[in-house]
Amino acid sequence: xxxxxxxSVSVEGRQIxxxxxxxxxxxxxxxxxxxNGSGKxxxxxAIIGVPSYSIESGKIIFKGNDLTRLxxxxxxxxxxxxxxxxxxxxxxxxxxxxxxxxxxxxxxVDPGDINDMIMRLGLSDLAERDINKGFSGxxxxxSELIQLQAQGPDLLxxxxxxxxxxxxxxxxxxxxxxxxxxxxxxxxxxxxxxxxISHAGHILDYVNADRAYVMLNGTLxxxxxxxxxxxxxxxxxxxxxxxCKG
Amino acid sequence: MQRVDHEKRALRAVRKRxxxxxxxxxxxxxxxxxxxxxxxxxxxxxxxxxGASTDVGIETDESCRSGxxxxxxxxxxxxxxxxxxxxxxSITEALQKYDWxxxxxxxxxxxxxxxxxxxxxxxxHQGYFIRALPGSKVELPLQACLFMDQDSLIQNVxxxxxxxxxxxxxxxxxxxxxxxxxxxxxxxxxxxxxxxxAKMTFTMIHKWADNMAVRPRSAAIIDESGLFLSNYVCIxxxxxxxxxxxxxxxxxxxxxxxxxxxxAHEGSDMDVGSRVYLRKEGSRAEVITRAISEGxxxxxxxxxxxxVPDIKAHLECRGLILSxxxxxxxxxxxxxxxxxxxxxxxxxxGKIAEEEIQYLMARGLSEEEATSAIVRGFLDIEVKGLPxxxxxxxxxxxxxxxxxxxxx
Numbered sequence: 170x171x172x173x174x175x176x177s178v179s180v181e182g183r184q185i186x187x188x189x190x191x192x193x194x195x196x197x198x199x200x201x202x203x204x205n206g207s208g209k210x211x212x213x214x215a216i217i218g219v220p221s222y223s224i225e226s227g228k229i230i231f232k233g234n235d236l237t238r239l240x241x242x243x244x245x246x247x248x249x250x251x252x253x254x255x256x257x258x259x260x261x262x263x264x265x266x267x268x269x270x271x272x273x274x275x276x277x278v279d280p281g282d283i284n285d286m287i288m289r290l291g292l293s294d295l296a297e298r299d300i301n302k303g304f305s306g307x308x309x310x311x312s313e314l315i316q317l318q319a320q321g322p323d324l325l326x327x328x329x330x331x332x333x334x335x336x337x338x339x340x341x342x343x344x345x346x347x348x349x350x351x352x353x354x355x356x357x358x359x360x361x362x363x364x365x366i367s368h369a370g371h372i373l374d375y376v377n378a379d380r381a382y383v384m385l386n387g388t389l390x391x392x393x394x395x396x397x398x399x400x401x402x403x404x405x406x407x408x409x410x411x412x413c414k415g
Numbered sequence: 416m417q418r419v420d421h422e423k424r425a426l427r428a429v430r431k432r433x434x435x436x437x438x439x440x441x442x443x444x445x446x447x448x449x450x451x452x453x454x455x456x457x458x459x460x461x462x463x464x465x466g467a468s469t470d471v472g473i474e475t476d477e478s479c480r481s482g483x484x485x486x487x488x489x490x491x492x493x494x495x496x497x498x499x500x501x502x503x504x505s506i507t508e509a510l511q512k513y514d515w516x517x518x519x520x521x522x523x524x525x526x527x528x529x530x531x532x533x534x535x536x537x538x539x540h541q542g543y544f545i546r547a548l549p550g551s552k553v554e555l556p557l558q559a560c561l562f563m564d565q566d567s568l569i570q571n572v573x574x575x576x577x578x579x580x581x582x583x584x585x586x587x588x589x590x591x592x593x594x595x596x597x598x599x600x601x602x603x604x605x606x607x608x609x610x611x612x613a614k615m616t617f618t619m620i621h622k623w624a625d626n627m628a629v630r631p632r633s634a635a636i637i638d639e640s641g642l643f644l645s646n647y648v649c650i651x652x653x654x655x656x657x658x659x660x661x662x663x664x665x666x667x668x669x670x671x672x673x674x675x676x677x678x679a680h681e682g683s684d685m686d687v688g689s690r691v692y693l694r695k696e697g698s699r700a701e702v703i704t705r706a707i708s709e710g711x712x713x714x715x716x717x718x719x720x721x722x723v724p725d726i727k728a729h730l731e732c733r734g735l736i737l738s739x740x741x742x743x744x745x746x747x748x749x750x751x752x753x754x755x756x757x758x759x760x761x762x763x764x765g766k767i768a769e770e771e772i773q774y775l776m777a778r779g780l781s782e783e784e785a786t787s788a789i790v791r792g793f794l795d796i797e798v799k800g801l802p803x804x805x806x807x808x809x810x811x812x813x814x815x816x817x818x819x820x821x822x823x
Contacts, residue, residue, distance in 0.1 A: 245776065267788075
């Protein structure tokens with residue numbers, strides 16, 4: 170579904186991602202580990218097409234389309250959705266209105282579905298408020314997820330969906346992500362795929378990842394079994410990854 | 416004060432420039448217009464006039480209004496009331512009917528404030544008198560329209576609105592020009608008197624023409640525990656608009672709230688402020704302004720004057736600049752004259768944050784849709800204490816037809 174090939178990206182003239190290669194197959198869930206500042210969020214922003222992240226070389230191919238020259242809007246329409254770690258508050262734009270817009274854009278019309286989604290994620294009060302304005306960390310995560318539910322993307326880019334989420338909510342967050350990724354189906358029957366950034370790996374207790382990449386200093390250091398990689402990181406820290414590569 | 420004294424004072428001010436806004440040559444506008452016949456109901460008005468008035472909150476189906484006043488150019492064509500405890504009539508008729516009313520005329524402001532007040536005194540072209548009798552609660556909104564359909568005309572109106580003790584009154588005023596009008600000058604004097612324990616909401620929607628000059632002059636006096644809520648919407652082109660409505664909180668626990676939404680198109684100059692004198696303990700004031708420049712220039716002023724202890728006042732101005740050709744100059748002023756006042760302000764002017772547009776684009780909105788959603792959200796002010804019907808009129812005025820096809 171997604172192929173990132175020899176990708177180098179710069180922001181304000183400074184290269185922050187160097188010659189990256191990454192693949193996500195349809196039906197797969199891929200985890201992305203790495204220390205703060207390693208470039209994980211930058212990679213997701215480059216894939217979704219944030220304009221300040223300029224591609225210096227390489228390609229991003231999604232469902233056979235070269236995304237390089239496409240706007241964020243066009244990438245979203247093609248089927249990429251992202252939950253942001255620190256989304257902006259937008260004064261005057263109500264969360265419910267945005268959900269209705271997203272559902273309408275993909276041809277859905279039943280407002281009952283939106284109400285069910287809102288109730289399930291415990292967002293009844295927040296739905297009538299300005300998006301992200303005064304939301305707590307956990308509320309932001311749930312708000313981002315419900316927007317993805319309304320949007321229904323094929324590829325989910327999830328930036329730290331577990332940070333700031335309490336132990337009770339993380340189970341709910343995990344189950345919504347599993348639904349979005351069609352985890353109830355066999356892998357070869359799924360139409361969705363996910364790329365999940367997780368700093369501490371908590372979400373992987375609830376969402377099963379097929380593979381994982383480790384990112385260090387703007388490059389992908391290695392890939393492998395998520396659980397094994399995470400155990401190594403917990404045991405040796407990211408310094409261990411550097412040695413491993415060496 | 417006798418009428419002749421008002422005239423004398425006005426005569427001395429005919430060349431007195433206003434404190435703000437560009438000067439205007441009043442002599443370049445015409446005073447002559449024919450007297451128009453009265454109509455029995457709004458449905459009897461010509462379709463283009465009725466249609467234009469609906470854009471500024473006027474309902475031609477009057478069953479949802481407690482009364483209607485309609486003036487075209489210099490003629491009052493309709494003045495009718497549907498509810499007990501409420502009076503609506505032309506100011507001329509009211510001054511003939513009530514001797515005491517002359518005591519209210521030029522009490523909240525002075526006829527020699529500038530050349531525009533002087534002009535309105537010397538060449539008055541009607542205006543309305545609205546009064547809620549003591550204790551009467553007029554829940555349905557009352558509507559008033561000041562309409563201009565003759566090019567290059569000057570329209571000077573003088574309005575007096577009184578909410579007597581313990582009454583409640585909701586007014587929507589639409590001021591508009593016909594599509595055939597290119598230039599003209601509207602001078603609107605409005606004096607509001609909110610008596611003890613009375614509540615008045617006044618929602619004014621303007622829709623003028625490209626070369627219209629508009630000089631409203633408003634002042635309100637609020638007695639003990641009275642509430643005055645003023646909403647103003649002007650999002651259509653106008654050549655020059657300047658006003659600085661002033662409220663005097665002269666009674667204990669009196670409250671004044673202003674909300675203004677301004678959009679300055681290319682070629683428009685707006686200089687709009689709100690001023691509140693808090694003169695008795697327990698007085699409260701809130702001034703909220705949303706200003707958008709689509710190429711025009713806006714001065715967004717606000718001035719709160721705390722003269723006694725135990726008052727609370729807040730001023731908020733947010734400006735969005737959508738075109739490089741435009742400018743917004745926010746000038747908030749707080750003036751505390753004693754200690755123990757609680758006064759604050761916040762002002763922010765800038766363009767739409769790219770990050771916000773990008774966020775909505777990541778949800779599948781185009782750049783234009785995202786910008787439109789943010790702009791509309793910016794303009795969507797929730798007005799506390801306004802009846803739902805008038806909330807709906809505000810929303811309609813802020814979401815004009817041309818934006819209907821947009822997404823949010």
